[in-house]
Amino acid sequence: MTNQTPIPVIINGAAGKMGREVIKAVTQAPDLTLMGAIDTSPEHQGQDAGELAGLSEPLEVPITNQLEPMLGYVAGERQLPPGVIVDFTHPDSVYDNVRSAIAYGIRPVVGTTGLSSEQIQNLADFAEKASTGCLIIPNFSIGMVLLQQAAIAASQYFDHVEIIELHHNQKADAPSGTAIQTAQLLAELGKPFNQALVEETEKLPGARGSVAEEGVRIHSVRLPGLIAHQEVIFGAPGQIYTLRHDTSDRSCYMPGVLLAIRKVSQLKSLVYGLEKIL
Ligand SMILES: NC(=O)C1=CN([C@@H]2O[C@H](COP(=O)(O)OP(=O)(O)OC[C@H]3O[C@@H](n4cnc5c(N)ncnc54)[C@H](OP(=O)(O)O)[C@@H]3O)[C@@H](O)[C@H]2O)C=CC1
Numbered sequence: 001m002t003n004q005t006p007i008p009v010i011i012n013g014a015a016g017k018m019g020r021e022v023i024k025a026v027t028q029a030p031d032l033t034l035m036g037a038i039d040t041s042p043e044h045q046g047q048d049a050g051e052l053a054g055l056s057e058p059l060e061v062p063i064t065n066q067l068e069p070m071l072g073y074v075a076g077e078r079q080l081p082p083g084v085i086v087d088f089t090h091p092d093s094v095y096d097n098v099r100s101a102i103a104y105g106i107r108p109v110v111g112t113t114g115l116s117s118e119q120i121q122n123l124a125d126f127a128e129k130a131s132t133g134c135l136i137i138p139n140f141s142i143g144m145v146l147l148q149q150a151a152i153a154a155s156q157y158f159d160h161v162e163i164i165e166l167h168h169n170q171k172a173d174a175p176s177g178t179a180i181q182t183a184q185l186l187a188e189l190g191k192p193f194n195q196a197l198v199e200e201t202e203k204l205p206g207a208r209g210s211v212a213e214e215g216v217r218i219h220s221v222r223l224p225g226l227i228a229h230q231e232v233i234f235g236a237p238g239q240i241y242t243l244r245h246d247t248s249d250r251s252c253y254m255p256g257v258l259l260a261i262r263k264v265s266q267l268k269s270l271v272y273g274l275e276k277i278l
């Protein structure tokens with residue numbers, strides 16, 4: 001244990017499913033200090049972040065929708081290490097949130113999915129110009145990193161692969177950020193997958209899923225009762241090789257989130273993917 005000054009942390013989307021988990025995880029980490037809890041949901045304005053997250057004691061950190069004033073406040077605390085903002089908000093707002101944070105010199109750790117490749121490239125250019133670290137992590141669980149590594153290994157030997165991602169039905173974006181990243185990792189091998197043997201006709205649009213880079217197909221399932229799950233299914237004559245990851249509790253993401261908060265200030269540019277900081 002060191003007695004260094006703790007890293008100031010702002011959580012954006014603090015009242016959400018992930019935000020509440022992050023409040024608990026940050027509060028329990030002695031090297032981090034929760035300085036701000038942002039959320040736009042009207043019913044939680046002014047509520048104490050600790051009470052919202054189910055902690056026994058209030059944290060004296062009220063939920064507010066005032067992002068820029070909070071960024072300015074934390075950036076002004078010159079005696080503290082550089083501030084970090086953790087974003088678990090919504091695909092529609094994450095791009096602007098990250099740009100604002102970088103403009104204030106606050107390092108973004110982004111879990112929110114749904115950013116386009118073009119938006120990620122724009123944010124990378126912006127972070128590079130500002131010499132500011134930024135982490136975009138489509139999936140913070142170690143199990144998913146291991147699944148992806150196994151999938152990369154298998155992709156050298158299989159020419160046919162389809163991804164099925166399954167999530168709770170409050171998820172705004174499809175396919176999941178994890179499935180898109182998994183498909184990108186497979187495509188990096190540079191070979192085309194799933195060459196058709198017959199001319200296919202979709203009798204219902206979307207029946208064969210979406211086609212990502214190099215022909216990797218992604219299918220999205222949304223149901224109450226699910227949290228977050230992904231299968232990568234490889235096929236070859238006479239055999240099927242299936243990789244599957246299941247989450248049963250959102251606490252599985254917290255070791256990755258805490259690692260990212262600690263690492264982002266050591267970076268001077270944007271890094272995409274948990275595997276790059278392990
Ligand atoms: N990278 C990873 O490992 C993981 C990523 N995710 C991703 O994180 C994101 C959030 O997920 P989850 O917590 O389940 O979602 P929730 O809907 O439970 O939480 C999002 C919260 O953010 C609030 N919000 C919406 N827009 C803004 C904004 N502009 N500024 C501040 N707050 C805002 C919402 O308020 P309101 O409800 O009023 O709109 C809500 O309270 C999703 O993109 C999801 O895919 C989720 C799990 C793991």
Ligand SMILES: O=C(O)C1=N[C@H](C(=O)O)C[C@H](O)C1
Nearest residue numbers: 113138139171176177178228
């Ligand atoms: O919305 C979720 O829940 C999740 N979103 C992320 C994604 O889109 O990949 C990560 C994980 O799958 C949970």
